[in-house]
Amino acid sequence: MGSERGSEFEIRRAVMGRKIGAVVLAAGKGSRMGAEIPKQYLTVGGKPLIYYALRAFESTADEIVLVTGTDEVSYCKEEIIERYGFRKVSRVVAGGAERYDSVYCGLCALGECEIILIHDGARPCVTEEVIERAIAGAEKYRACVVGMPVKDTIKVADKKGFAACTPDRSSLWMIQTPQGFEGKLIREAYNKMKQEQPLRPGITDDAMVVETFTGCSVKLLEGDYRNIKVTTPEDLPVAECYLSGTVETCRKKS
Ligand SMILES: Nc1ccn([C@@H]2O[C@H](COP(=O)(O)OP(=O)(O)OP(=O)(O)O)[C@@H](O)[C@H]2O)c(=O)n1
Ligand SMILES: C[C@](O)(CO)[C@H](O)COP(=O)(O)O
Numbered sequence: 001m002g003s004e005r006g007s008e009f010e011i012r013r014a015v016m017g018r019k020i021g022a023v024v025l026a027a028g029k030g031s032r033m034g035a036e037i038p039k040q041y042l043t044v045g046g047k048p049l050i051y052y053a054l055r056a057f058e059s060t061a062d063e064i065v066l067v068t069g070t071d072e073v074s075y076c077k078e079e080i081i082e083r084y085g086f087r088k089v090s091r092v093v094a095g096g097a098e099r100y101d102s103v104y105c106g107l108c109a110l111g112e113c114e115i116i117l118i119h120d121g122a123r124p125c126v127t128e129e130v131i132e133r134a135i136a137g138a139e140k141y142r143a144c145v146v147g148m149p150v151k152d153t154i155k156v157a158d159k160k161g162f163a164a165c166t167p168d169r170s171s172l173w174m175i176q177t178p179q180g181f182e183g184k185l186i187r188e189a190y191n192k193m194k195q196e197q198p199l200r201p202g203i204t205d206d207a208m209v210v211e212t213f214t215g216c217s218v219k220l221l222e223g224d225y226r227n228i229k230v231t232t233p234e235d236l237p238v239a240e241c242y243l244s245g246t247v248e249t250c251r252k253k254s
Contacts, residue, residue, distance in 0.1 A: 015115065015135055015136065015139050018114040018115055018139065019062050019063070019111075019112070019113045019114050019115070020060070020061045020062050020063075020113060020114075020115045020116075020117065020135055021061060021062065021063045021064075021065070021110045021111065021113030021115070021116045021117070021183065022057045022060075022061040022063070022064045022065070022116070022117045022118075022119060022178070023064075023065050023067060023103060023106030023107060023110060023116065023117070023118045023119070024050075024053055024054060024057060024064055024065070024066050024067065024106075024119050024121050025067050025095065025099065025102050025103065025106065025118070025119065025120050025121050025122075026038075026040040026050050026066060026067060026068050026069075026072075026076070026095075026121035026122075027067050027068050027069050027094070027095025027096070027102040027105075028040070028099070028102075028122065029069075030122075032231050032232050033230070033231065033232060033233060034233065035233075038069065038072070039122060039230055039231075040121045040122060041072075041075075042236065044124065044236060044239055044240050044243065045240055045243050045244060047084075048079075048080060049121070049122070049124050049230060049239070050066075050076075050080060050121045050124075051080060051084055051124075052124030052125070052126075052243060053119055053120075053121045053122075053123060053124055053126060054066065054080070054081075054084070054086050054089065054121075055084075055086075056126050056127065056128060056131060057088070057117070057119065057131065058086050058087070058088050058089075059128055060128050060131040060132060060135070061088060061117065061131075062088065062113070063088060063090050063110060063111055063113065064086070064088045064089045064090065065089070065090060065091045065092075065093060065106045065109045065110045066080075066081070066089055066091070066092045066093075066121075067092075067093055067094070067095040067102045067103075067105055067106040067109075068092060068093075068094065068095065069094065069095065070094040070095075073092050073093070073094055076092045077092050090109075090110075090111065091109040091110075093105050093106065093108075093109045098200075098203075099204070100190075100193070100200060100203050100206075100209065103118055103190065103206060103209075104190050104193075104194055106118070107186065107187055107190055112183065113183045114182070114183050115135055115138045115139060115180060115181070115182065115183060116138075116180070116181050116182075116183045116186050116187075117131065117134055117135065117138070117178040117179070117180045117181075118177060118178060118179050118180075118181075118186070118206045119177045119178040119179075120177045120229055122229050122230045122231065123176065123177055123227055123228065123229050123230070124230065124239055124243060125224070125226045125227050125228060125239055125242040125243060126176075126177070126178065126224075126227050127224060127226075127227070129224075130146055130176075130178070130223055130224050130227060131178055133146060133221050133222065133223075134146055134178040134179070134180035134221065135180060137180050137219055137221045138180030138181050138182060139182075140219075141217075141218075141219035142181065142182045142185050142216055143180075143181050143182070143185060143186075143207065143210045143216050143217070143218040143219065144179070144180050144181075144218060144219040144220070144221050145175050145176070145177075145179040145180075145205065145206075145207045145218055145219075145220060145221070146175075146176050146177070146178065146179075146220075146221050146222065146223030146224075146227070147173040147174055147175040147176050147220055147221075147222075147223050148173065148174050148176070148222070148223050148224070148225050149169075149170075149172065149173055149174075150169055150172045150173065150174055153166060153169060154166070154167055154169060154172055173220055175205060175207070175220075176223040176224075176227045176229070177205075179205060179206040179207055181206070181210060185210060185214060185216060186206065186209075186210065188213070188214055189206075189209045189210045189212075189213040189214045189216075190209060190213075192213040192214070193209055193212070193213050196213070226242045228242075
């Protein structure tokens, strides 16, 4: 796979004394979910979806900034941060129209950190192991993303909906979050983007911002197939199943 894992001991040794910051994104509208409320507040396993990503970073990061919709800041402070006792969340701030605007708002609110992780709040099944791998990757390579190799054949469609070509699957990855960076690097990348080209349609992740505005190469590290982005309604029961551990039980039985 060409990916890397590290023992917990190696990871901890590498980042000892470094402040780890996390920006957790929850300012999206969830239009593809089509629910009455943004998907990050839907109840999964008895708790709001956003709870699970925050729980994973509470035990791995030193400081967390939660980025929400403008009208949801108070709700998140009272009903999520206070209610569930998240102590590492230093600020809850409003995001912007696009994901990259929300990331920028989160970076502005986060204190100085040697390593910064950016995570979709819509990925509730992220594990501490994957987060630790992203931390170690940021330390070693300055910029990294977690992801998994694609399993299906991928086709590029032409304008009429016919298959134009079939890229070599062995070099294709599905990219996930967290995406991890040296703190100075990710701030430099986002500051440059805001100054030079504040409107960037087509920028869908943080690695693209770093590649485009700093030229730094981004390392791909192994994520987890279970680290899904809850996007459409059929993702909800899958996430619930992963969070409850049902899948592990099934595996052991078979
Ligand atoms: N302006 C935005 C857009 C997205 N996000 C966050 O970025 C993550 C990934 O985005 P996506 O799954 O596309 O969420 P939505 O934008 O909410 O979904 P949709 O595109 O279906 O509206 C989510 O955690 C979402 O809350 C954000 O913080 N600010
Ligand atoms: C960052 C991301 O989750 C990596 O797969 C993804 O690009 C977010 O994209 P979306 O357009 O916000 O769904």
